Amino acid sequence: MQQRMKWFTLAVILGAMMMTAGCKKKVAPAPPPPPPPAPSPTASIAVTPNTIQAGQSASLTWQTTNATDVSIDGIGAVQANGSQTVSPTDSTTYHLTAKGAGGSQEATARITVTQAPPPPPPPAPSVSDEDLFSQSVKDVYFEYDKAEISGAQLSTVQADAAFLNQHQNINITIEGHCDERGSTEYNLGLGDQRASAVKTALTAAGISASRIKTISYGKEKPFCSESNESCWQQNRRGHFVYQK
């Protein structure tokens, strides 16, 4: 038995060897296929935004593939992919050239630069707030020994309030004055009442109290010094002062 196994195994082995030897065709190796041609470079370039005003800047972005040598006119050699901030003063076309083994590729991006609008002409010289104030805001006059606003003075106060409402940026001081005939101390008290009366009338007409300061001058700072009723009336007043 063992001898039969031995012959059998040998036969199998010999057969395998013959088959494998025989399967192997002795074919000459095929010639290598020609290398594929080098891929062409690709290039793209964009600028965002593509319209700016002079003085503004934009972002220039480009991508290339298969390129070994990338350059942008006006900038020079650049990386294959990249971006850059540009601030051209005039409309510009960015011209990218990508060169590689496979050739070269170009791409452009155009940015339009609009000029800034012309500066507005200087405003014509206008009347200052303070001048306007002294032209428009009239003092309020009082009867002898009185601190009430009455008669024609009511419309004066209304007109003053209207002006102050139109010019919210103006703040004022109201001075209370008296004529020379009364006593020093009593007149300071009366002047205080006169200034307060004007302030109250203005706040009732909508002027914010925080815009108004009051001070009494009694008979200490008169506007005129004659001893007659005309001058005395001049001095009995609530006087408006523009607060700078």
Place this chain on the structure above:
Amino acid sequence: MDRSAPPHAHSRPSSHIFSIPAFAVALIFVFCVLSASLLAQDWVKTGTSLGVEKIRLAVPDFKAVSDPQTAPLLKTFNDTFWNDLDNSGVVELVSKSFYPLQLPGQPPEVNFLAWNAPPPNAAMLAFGNAAIVSGKLTVQGWLYDVKNIQSPQILGKQYSDVPSDAAARVMAHKFADEIIFRLGGGIPGIAESQIYFVSDRTGHKEIWVMDYDGSNQRQLTHLGSISLSPRVSPDGSRVAFSSLTKTGWEIMMYSADLNRTVSFPHFGGTNLSPAWSADGAKLAFSSSRGGDPAIYVSDAAGAGLQRLTTSRGPDVSPVWNRKTNSQIAFASGRSGLPQIYTMEADGTNQQRMTDQGYAVSPNWAPNGQFLAMAWVRKYGPGEPGSRDIYLMDIASKQFVQLTHDGGRNDSPSWSPDGRHIVFESSRSGKEEIWMMLADGTKVQQLTFAGRNTQPNWSWK
């Protein structure tokens, strides 16, 4: 004006401020004359025509002992001494034209018969001498009762100080005060008292002070703004006043010890016319911090603020009754033209004192019984412009007009002896400080440079 009821007779206890017979009776006669008179003008009648005479005092110039350097100082002494006695309201000075040719400088030189008989007819004689000894000015003075030849001496005094004009003035003031004290019933004289006032002579209204006779005028504040209404404290150490600052009118305090202003709270609004209580513990003043000028009280440091008046004002010019320290008078426009009111120091019992016209600037007499004030009895547009000083008896509201010479007269202030009133007047053409006796006599001008207003007499 109610003239029907004669005023009650003033009793004369020794503690009464008018206890000296001459002056008290003179003032009684004043009110009696008024109540009996139907004349429209309120003139105060006084002097010899009423049959009441002041003590006749002769005051020959003090003599120089040898040194000619003494002469100018002696003139200052003599002028000041004469002026102090002449204005005291206590004595009547015998005119120098009646004096004998021989004038005494020492007691042995007094010839009694030359003085106690006509022409001088003096009851008292004040005499003495001055010398510069060892670099010091020494003044000796005597007060003699020339009708009592046996023991005439009432006073014998000696004063010694540096030989300066200021020292000569002070010696004269001191000796005059001694005489006035003796002859005036025990009330201290005012020859060394001070008057605080407002002057604009530097270009700004500042607080000034001067001797009561107008000499030695000196500037206290240098604020360069408008400073008004000086009121000295009872002890003389501080002067409260009102000044225009960056935050408006504020009460400010000047310290005489430090010779500068010291801090005092700002209250907001317009703060005016401070007034001291008699013990110096409180200040009353006008403030519009509540929206309308009202009378407030605080302590002397400005704390503990309390509002006393609530009617629509303006309420200004408070003054304390220094005798009781429990009442305050003030001026108020609550009914129209300003009138004088009194109230308790807590604001209760507000009473109107004046019946018509324009009345301001009340000042309470030291004896508590009178108010001095500035008043125009008939006021209104078109009326004549003068305003006069009046006295009002508080109990009866009867009043007397003291000034009659035109001008605007204002801000009366009583002397500590209750015999004099200092006030402001424009009668000379511009505002100046004037002084008079409380019966309206002996009116004299104290200031002459610039405009001078709002005088306030010291408390002693």
